[in-house]
Amino acid sequence: MTDLSKICCGVVGTGYLGQHHARIYAALESCELVGIVEADDARAAEICAKYGCRRFDTAEALADTCDAVSVVVPTDRHCEVAVPLLRGGCHLLIEKPLCTSLDEAEAILSAAKQNGCIVQVGHIEHYNPVMGYLENAVTQPQFITADRLAPFNPRGTEVGVVLDLMIHDIGVILALVRSPIKQVDAVGVNVLSNSEDIANARITFENGCVANINTSRVSQKKVREIRVFQPQNYLSLNFQEQSGHFLRKEGSELVREEIPIEKDEPLKLELESFAQVVREAGKPKVGAELGKSALELAIQITELIHQK
Numbered sequence: 085m086t087d088l089s090k091i092c093c094g095v096v097g098t099g100y101l102g103q104h105h106a107r108i109y110a111a112l113e114s115c116e117l118v119g120i121v122e123a124d125d126a127r128a129a130e131i132c133a134k135y136g137c138r139r140f141d142t143a144e145a146l147a148d149t150c151d152a153v154s155v156v157v158p159t160d161r162h163c164e165v166a167v168p169l170l171r172g173g174c175h176l177l178i179e180k181p182l183c184t185s186l187d188e189a190e191a192i193l194s195a196a197k198q199n200g201c202i203v204q205v206g207h208i209e210h211y212n213p214v215m216g217y218l219e220n221a222v223t224q225p226q227f228i229t230a231d232r233l234a235p236f237n238p239r240g241t242e243v244g245v246v247l248d249l250m251i252h253d254i255g256v257i258l259a260l261v262r263s264p265i266k267q268v269d270a271v272g273v274n275v276l277s278n279s280e281d282i283a284n285a286r287i288t289f290e291n292g293c294v295a296n297i298n299t300s301r302v303s304q305k306k307v308r309e310i311r312v313f314q315p316q317n318y319l320s321l322n323f324q325e326q327s328g329h330f331l332r333k334e335g336s337e338l339v340r341e342e343i344p345i346e347k348d349e350p351l352k353l354e355l356e357s358f359a360q361v362v363r364e365a366g367k368p369k370v371g372a373e374l375g376k377s378a379l380e381l382a383i384q385i386t387e388l389i390h391q392k
Contacts, residue, residue: 283297
Protein backbone atom coordinates (compact mmCIF):
# COMPACT_ATOMS: atom_id res chain seq x y z
CA MET A 85 0.00 0.00 0.00
CA THR A 86 1.37 3.43 -0.99
CA ASP A 87 2.20 5.83 1.86
CA LEU A 88 0.52 9.11 0.83
CA SER A 89 2.99 11.13 2.93
CA LYS A 90 5.86 9.93 0.76
CA ILE A 91 6.85 10.92 -2.77
CA CYS A 92 6.19 8.01 -5.13
CA CYS A 93 9.36 7.51 -7.16
CA GLY A 94 10.44 5.44 -10.13
CA VAL A 95 13.55 4.77 -12.19
CA VAL A 96 13.80 4.17 -15.93
CA GLY A 97 17.01 2.24 -16.57
CA THR A 98 18.57 0.33 -13.66
CA GLY A 99 22.00 -0.40 -15.11
CA TYR A 100 25.33 0.69 -13.66
CA LEU A 101 24.09 4.06 -12.38
CA GLY A 102 20.32 3.52 -12.31
CA GLN A 103 20.62 0.74 -9.72
CA HIS A 104 21.99 3.34 -7.29
CA HIS A 105 19.03 5.66 -7.94
CA ALA A 106 16.76 2.72 -7.03
CA ARG A 107 18.82 1.94 -3.92
CA ILE A 108 18.73 5.52 -2.65
CA TYR A 109 15.00 6.10 -3.35
CA ALA A 110 14.26 2.88 -1.47
CA ALA A 111 16.32 4.11 1.51
CA LEU A 112 15.14 7.74 1.69
CA GLU A 113 12.48 8.33 4.34
CA SER A 114 10.75 10.93 2.19
CA CYS A 115 10.40 8.58 -0.79
CA GLU A 116 8.80 5.32 -1.77
CA LEU A 117 10.30 3.40 -4.68
CA VAL A 118 7.17 2.32 -6.54
CA GLY A 119 8.65 0.82 -9.67
CA ILE A 120 11.13 0.61 -12.49
CA VAL A 121 11.26 0.27 -16.27
CA GLU A 122 14.12 -2.03 -17.27
CA ALA A 123 14.67 -3.86 -20.56
CA ASP A 124 16.83 -6.63 -19.08
CA ASP A 125 14.63 -9.32 -17.45
CA ALA A 126 17.28 -10.58 -15.04
CA ARG A 127 18.26 -7.09 -13.85
CA ALA A 128 14.58 -6.09 -13.46
CA ALA A 129 13.89 -9.18 -11.33
CA GLU A 130 16.98 -8.50 -9.20
CA ILE A 131 16.11 -4.85 -8.51
CA CYS A 132 12.41 -5.59 -7.81
CA ALA A 133 13.30 -8.39 -5.38
CA LYS A 134 15.96 -6.30 -3.66
CA TYR A 135 13.85 -3.18 -3.12
CA GLY A 136 10.27 -4.52 -3.14
CA CYS A 137 9.11 -2.54 -6.17
CA ARG A 138 7.21 -3.34 -9.39
CA ARG A 139 8.40 -3.62 -12.95
CA PHE A 140 6.45 -1.58 -15.51
CA ASP A 141 6.45 -2.23 -19.25
CA THR A 142 6.49 1.42 -20.34
CA ALA A 143 7.41 4.88 -19.11
CA GLU A 144 3.74 5.89 -19.57
CA ALA A 145 2.59 3.11 -17.20
CA LEU A 146 5.22 4.14 -14.64
CA ALA A 147 4.09 7.78 -14.91
CA ASP A 148 0.56 6.79 -13.87
CA THR A 149 1.83 5.71 -10.44
CA CYS A 150 4.72 8.10 -9.74
CA ASP A 151 5.24 11.70 -8.68
CA ALA A 152 8.94 11.73 -9.57
CA VAL A 153 11.13 9.63 -11.86
CA SER A 154 14.85 9.33 -12.57
CA VAL A 155 15.74 8.89 -16.25
CA VAL A 156 18.95 6.84 -16.32
CA VAL A 157 19.05 5.45 -19.85
CA PRO A 158 21.77 6.16 -22.48
CA THR A 159 21.93 9.85 -23.40
CA ASP A 160 20.61 9.33 -26.93
CA ARG A 161 17.35 7.97 -25.43
CA HIS A 162 16.77 10.72 -22.83
CA CYS A 163 14.30 12.72 -24.92
CA GLU A 164 12.16 9.77 -26.06
CA VAL A 165 11.86 8.58 -22.44
CA ALA A 166 11.48 11.99 -20.78
CA VAL A 167 8.72 13.52 -22.90
CA PRO A 168 6.06 10.79 -22.24
CA LEU A 169 6.88 10.94 -18.51
CA LEU A 170 6.42 14.71 -18.50
CA ARG A 171 3.13 14.36 -20.38
CA GLY A 172 2.11 11.93 -17.64
CA GLY A 173 2.72 14.68 -15.06
CA CYS A 174 5.97 13.34 -13.56
CA HIS A 175 8.74 15.53 -12.20
CA LEU A 176 12.05 14.29 -13.60
CA LEU A 177 15.67 13.94 -12.65
CA ILE A 178 17.39 13.36 -16.00
CA GLU A 179 20.97 12.15 -15.78
CA LYS A 180 23.54 14.40 -17.41
CA PRO A 181 23.80 15.45 -20.12
CA LEU A 182 20.19 16.58 -20.51
CA CYS A 183 20.11 15.06 -24.03
CA THR A 184 22.18 15.02 -27.23
CA SER A 185 20.88 18.06 -29.14
CA LEU A 186 19.40 21.51 -28.54
CA ASP A 187 16.23 20.48 -30.42
CA GLU A 188 15.74 17.65 -27.92
CA ALA A 189 16.44 20.06 -25.05
CA GLU A 190 13.70 22.36 -26.35
CA ALA A 191 11.28 19.41 -26.61
CA ILE A 192 11.98 18.46 -22.98
CA LEU A 193 11.71 22.05 -21.69
CA SER A 194 8.49 22.58 -23.64
CA ALA A 195 6.90 19.37 -22.31
CA ALA A 196 7.92 20.29 -18.76
CA LYS A 197 6.40 23.78 -19.07
CA GLN A 198 3.16 22.55 -20.66
CA ASN A 199 2.62 19.97 -17.93
CA GLY A 200 3.84 22.03 -14.96
CA CYS A 201 6.68 19.62 -14.21
CA ILE A 202 10.11 20.14 -12.66
CA VAL A 203 13.18 18.93 -14.54
CA GLN A 204 16.41 18.54 -12.60
CA VAL A 205 19.55 17.54 -14.52
CA GLY A 206 21.93 15.07 -12.91
CA HIS A 207 25.08 17.20 -12.81
CA ILE A 208 26.16 15.31 -9.71
CA GLU A 209 29.24 17.42 -8.90
CA HIS A 210 26.93 20.31 -7.99
CA TYR A 211 25.83 18.19 -5.01
CA ASN A 212 29.36 17.10 -4.08
CA PRO A 213 30.37 18.74 -0.76
CA VAL A 214 33.40 20.11 -2.67
CA MET A 215 31.07 22.26 -4.79
CA GLY A 216 29.36 23.57 -1.66
CA TYR A 217 32.75 24.87 -0.51
CA LEU A 218 33.65 26.31 -3.93
CA GLU A 219 30.37 28.22 -4.21
CA ASN A 220 31.30 30.18 -1.07
CA ALA A 221 35.06 30.48 -1.60
CA VAL A 222 35.19 31.44 -5.29
CA THR A 223 34.55 35.19 -5.47
CA GLN A 224 36.84 36.49 -8.25
CA PRO A 225 38.07 33.62 -10.42
CA GLN A 226 40.79 34.57 -12.90
CA PHE A 227 42.01 31.17 -14.08
CA ILE A 228 40.51 27.71 -13.60
CA THR A 229 41.98 24.34 -14.52
CA ALA A 230 39.90 21.17 -14.37
CA ASP A 231 41.18 17.63 -14.97
CA ARG A 232 38.83 14.67 -15.31
CA LEU A 233 40.43 11.37 -16.35
CA ALA A 234 38.86 7.92 -16.32
CA PRO A 235 39.72 4.39 -17.51
CA PHE A 236 38.00 3.26 -20.71
CA ASN A 237 34.47 1.88 -20.29
CA PRO A 238 32.23 1.06 -23.29
CA ARG A 239 29.27 2.39 -21.27
CA GLY A 240 28.73 6.01 -22.26
CA THR A 241 30.42 5.79 -25.66
CA GLU A 242 27.14 6.57 -27.45
CA VAL A 243 28.47 10.13 -27.08
CA GLY A 244 31.98 11.59 -27.14
CA VAL A 245 34.04 12.34 -24.03
CA VAL A 246 32.86 15.98 -24.01
CA LEU A 247 29.21 14.99 -23.49
CA ASP A 248 30.18 11.96 -21.40
CA LEU A 249 32.65 13.47 -18.90
CA MET A 250 33.74 17.03 -19.68
CA ILE A 251 30.17 18.28 -19.25
CA HIS A 252 30.57 17.78 -15.47
CA ASP A 253 33.30 20.43 -15.37
CA ILE A 254 31.51 22.65 -17.89
CA GLY A 255 28.50 22.79 -15.54
CA VAL A 256 30.67 23.48 -12.49
CA ILE A 257 32.66 26.24 -14.23
CA LEU A 258 29.56 27.98 -15.66
CA ALA A 259 28.07 28.06 -12.15
CA LEU A 260 31.27 29.45 -10.58
CA VAL A 261 32.22 32.08 -13.17
CA ARG A 262 28.71 33.43 -13.88
CA SER A 263 29.76 35.42 -16.94
CA PRO A 264 28.93 35.27 -20.65
CA ILE A 265 31.40 33.37 -22.84
CA LYS A 266 33.69 35.35 -25.14
CA GLN A 267 35.63 32.62 -26.95
CA VAL A 268 35.98 28.82 -27.03
CA ASP A 269 38.90 26.78 -28.40
CA ALA A 270 39.05 23.00 -28.37
CA VAL A 271 41.00 19.97 -29.58
CA GLY A 272 40.30 16.25 -29.26
CA VAL A 273 41.14 12.84 -30.70
CA ASN A 274 39.45 9.46 -31.11
CA VAL A 275 41.42 6.60 -29.54
CA LEU A 276 39.22 3.60 -28.68
CA SER A 277 35.76 4.65 -29.85
CA ASN A 278 34.14 6.33 -32.85
CA SER A 279 34.10 9.76 -31.19
CA GLU A 280 36.60 11.83 -29.23
CA ASP A 281 38.05 10.04 -26.19
CA ILE A 282 40.50 12.78 -25.16
CA ALA A 283 39.61 16.47 -25.29
CA ASN A 284 40.89 19.85 -24.15
CA ALA A 285 38.83 23.03 -24.09
CA ARG A 286 39.88 26.59 -23.31
CA ILE A 287 37.00 28.93 -22.47
CA THR A 288 37.48 32.70 -22.19
CA PHE A 289 34.73 34.59 -20.40
CA GLU A 290 33.66 38.22 -20.85
CA ASN A 291 34.83 39.03 -17.30
CA GLY A 292 38.39 37.95 -18.18
CA CYS A 293 38.37 34.56 -16.47
CA VAL A 294 39.92 31.72 -18.48
CA ALA A 295 39.09 28.05 -17.91
CA ASN A 296 41.18 25.16 -19.21
CA ILE A 297 39.53 21.72 -19.12
CA ASN A 298 41.35 18.42 -19.76
CA THR A 299 39.28 15.26 -20.12
CA SER A 300 40.13 11.67 -21.01
CA ARG A 301 38.31 8.35 -20.87
CA VAL A 302 41.38 6.32 -21.85
CA SER A 303 43.44 6.95 -18.73
CA GLN A 304 45.03 4.35 -16.45
CA LYS A 305 43.84 6.27 -13.39
CA LYS A 306 40.83 8.24 -12.18
CA VAL A 307 41.27 11.98 -11.62
CA ARG A 308 38.60 14.59 -10.77
CA GLU A 309 40.39 17.78 -9.75
CA ILE A 310 39.85 21.51 -10.04
CA ARG A 311 42.10 24.49 -9.27
CA VAL A 312 40.82 28.05 -9.04
CA PHE A 313 43.22 31.02 -9.04
CA GLN A 314 42.08 34.37 -7.61
CA PRO A 315 43.84 37.56 -6.50
CA GLN A 316 46.10 36.68 -3.52
CA ASN A 317 44.91 33.05 -3.24
CA TYR A 318 44.16 29.80 -4.98
CA LEU A 319 42.17 26.66 -4.24
CA SER A 320 42.96 23.09 -5.20
CA LEU A 321 40.19 20.54 -4.69
CA ASN A 322 39.61 16.86 -5.44
CA PHE A 323 35.99 15.92 -6.23
CA GLN A 324 36.78 12.21 -5.91
CA GLU A 325 38.49 12.34 -2.51
CA GLN A 326 36.32 15.26 -1.30
CA SER A 327 39.41 17.02 -0.02
CA GLY A 328 41.55 20.01 -0.88
CA HIS A 329 43.66 22.91 0.24
CA PHE A 330 43.61 26.68 0.10
CA LEU A 331 46.73 28.82 -0.39
CA ARG A 332 46.72 32.51 0.37
CA LYS A 333 49.37 35.20 0.47
CA GLU A 334 50.15 36.76 3.85
CA GLY A 335 52.85 39.39 3.43
CA SER A 336 55.60 37.62 1.50
CA GLU A 337 54.54 34.17 2.73
CA LEU A 338 52.22 31.57 1.23
CA VAL A 339 49.99 30.02 3.87
CA ARG A 340 48.44 26.63 3.16
CA GLU A 341 45.26 25.45 4.87
CA GLU A 342 43.57 22.08 4.47
CA ILE A 343 39.89 22.55 3.67
CA PRO A 344 37.50 20.89 6.14
CA ILE A 345 34.93 19.13 3.93
CA GLU A 346 32.24 16.96 5.45
CA LYS A 347 32.21 13.92 3.17
CA ASP A 348 28.96 12.42 1.88
CA GLU A 349 27.62 10.49 -1.12
CA PRO A 350 26.87 13.08 -3.84
CA LEU A 351 24.13 10.98 -5.47
CA LYS A 352 22.30 10.66 -2.16
CA LEU A 353 22.53 14.42 -1.61
CA GLU A 354 21.32 15.01 -5.18
CA LEU A 355 18.26 12.74 -4.82
CA GLU A 356 17.45 14.16 -1.37
CA SER A 357 17.51 17.63 -2.91
CA PHE A 358 15.34 16.47 -5.84
CA ALA A 359 12.77 14.96 -3.46
CA GLN A 360 12.69 18.19 -1.43
CA VAL A 361 12.24 20.30 -4.58
CA VAL A 362 9.33 18.07 -5.68
CA ARG A 363 7.73 18.18 -2.23
CA GLU A 364 8.01 21.98 -1.96
CA ALA A 365 7.41 22.75 -5.68
CA GLY A 366 10.74 24.56 -5.56
CA LYS A 367 13.52 25.18 -8.05
CA PRO A 368 16.31 22.63 -8.48
CA LYS A 369 19.92 23.69 -8.05
CA VAL A 370 20.60 22.34 -11.54
CA GLY A 371 17.43 22.96 -13.53
CA ALA A 372 16.78 22.34 -17.20
CA GLU A 373 18.06 25.82 -18.17
CA LEU A 374 21.51 25.28 -16.64
CA GLY A 375 21.48 21.76 -18.06
CA LYS A 376 20.73 23.25 -21.49
CA SER A 377 23.49 25.89 -21.14
CA ALA A 378 26.04 23.20 -20.28
CA LEU A 379 24.78 21.09 -23.21
CA GLU A 380 25.02 24.06 -25.58
CA LEU A 381 28.65 24.69 -24.64
CA ALA A 382 29.47 20.96 -24.80
CA ILE A 383 27.99 20.75 -28.31
CA GLN A 384 29.98 23.84 -29.37
CA ILE A 385 33.20 22.23 -28.06
CA THR A 386 32.36 18.94 -29.82
CA GLU A 387 31.73 20.76 -33.12
CA LEU A 388 35.06 22.61 -32.84
CA ILE A 389 36.84 19.27 -32.31
CA HIS A 390 35.14 17.73 -35.34
CA GLN A 391 36.11 20.68 -37.54
CA LYS A 392 39.81 20.03 -37.03
